[in-house]
Amino acid sequence: AQKVTQAQTEISVxxxxxxxxxxxxxxxxxxxxxxxxxxPPSGELxxxxxxxxxxxxxxxxxxxxxxxxKSTSSFxxxxxxxxxxxxxxxxxxxxxxxxxGGNKLTFGTGTQLKVEL
Amino acid sequence: xxxxxxxxxxxxxxxxxxxxxxxxxxxxxxxMYWYRQDPGHGLRLIHYSYGVKDTDKGEVSDGYSVSRxxxxxxxxxxxxxxxxxxxxxFCAIGGGREKLFFGSGTQLSVL
Numbered sequence: 001a002q003k004v005t006q007a008q009t010e011i012s013v014x015x016x017x018x019x020x021x022x023x024x025x026x027x028x029x030x031x032x033x034x035x036x037x038x039x040p041p042s043g044e045l046x047x048x049x050x051x052x053x054x055x056x057x058x059x060x061x062x063x064x065x066x067x068x069x070k071s072t073s074s075f076x077x078x079x080x081x082x083x084x085x086x087x088x089x090x091x092x093x094x095x096x097x098x099x100x101g102g103n104k105l106t107f108g109t110g111t112q113l114k115v116e117l
Numbered sequence: 118x119x120x121x122x123x124x125x126x127x128x129x130x131x132x133x134x135x136x137x138x139x140x141x142x143x144x145x146x147x148x149m150y151w152y153r154q155d156p157g158h159g160l161r162l163i164h165y166s167y168g169v170k171d172t173d174k175g176e177v178s179d180g181y182s183v184s185r186x187x188x189x190x191x192x193x194x195x196x197x198x199x200x201x202x203x204x205x206x207f208c209a210i211g212g213g214r215e216k217l218f219f220g221s222g223t224q225l226s227v228l
Contacts, residue, residue: 004159035217045160045207045219091159095212100167102148103212104175107159 002027004094006108013082013115021077021111023092029053033095033103034068034075039110040088048090051075082115089113120144121220123208129226136195138223140208142188148212149191151175151183153204154222160207166191198227 003026013019025034036048049059051068059066063080079086089110095103120143130136140149150165152175162175164183172183180202182194195202203226211217 037219043205044221047216047218050216093160095217098165098167099173100148100171101212102150102165102167103217104150104162104165105152105160105217107161109157109159 002094002096002106004092004106004108006092006111008111010112015115015117016081018080019082021090023075025073025094035093036077037091038088084115087115121210123220123223127224130198131228133197136198138193138206140191142210144210146210150209151193152207155204200227203227
């Protein structure tokens with residue numbers, strides 16, 4: 001069975017601090033995708049990144065970076081120089097191929113990030 | 118942004134009544150999904166569709182049915198709503214070799 005663990009329920013930081021959100025996953029599939037989504041207080045789910053299991057290169061996008069380590073089944077997300085606008089719930093998700101070729105996502109329970117002035 | 122529209126955005130209903138939620142997409146995407154979000158559970162898959170009239174169950178499908186008669190519309194029906202189905206429901210499109218995008222969500226309260 002697939003599982004995603006986000007052990008950090010809530011993190012509070014002061015603006016400009018760096019913060020890392022942890023994600024550990026379990027799967028028996030050899031091919032899969034990992035995702036991060038952001039859910040701001042307005043409630044929508046914003047796609048941040050999708051990573052293929054064959055691509056272990058770290059990725060950086062502005063203040064965001066992701067560290068994928070297959071050996072430890074982790075896909076951690078770091079925000080550098082955090083800002084108040086980063087306050088949101090962040091979800092990590094793992095895909096599984098389903099009938100017809102789509103992806104079923106298994107989500108973690110989310111990490112609530114609060115960035116204060 | 119992906120063209121996904123969910124309706125209604127909010128609904129309050131009574132236990133035992135039928136409820137239908139609609140997801141409409143303008144992306145002509147093959148795959149569509151219904152998830153529910155509950156505190157402490159993240160999002161969980163209810164049903165998904167991989168084409169017109171092709172649907173399958175997710176992990177929390179009991180009490181729900183779906184239909185997809187057109188590529189652009191994916192309907193989620195609660196045949197007889199219960200209080201345990203009070204939740205936020207999200208529709209998503211994509212997957213396969215493409216990104217997965219979510220609609221804005223429907224807040225459903227069953228009293």
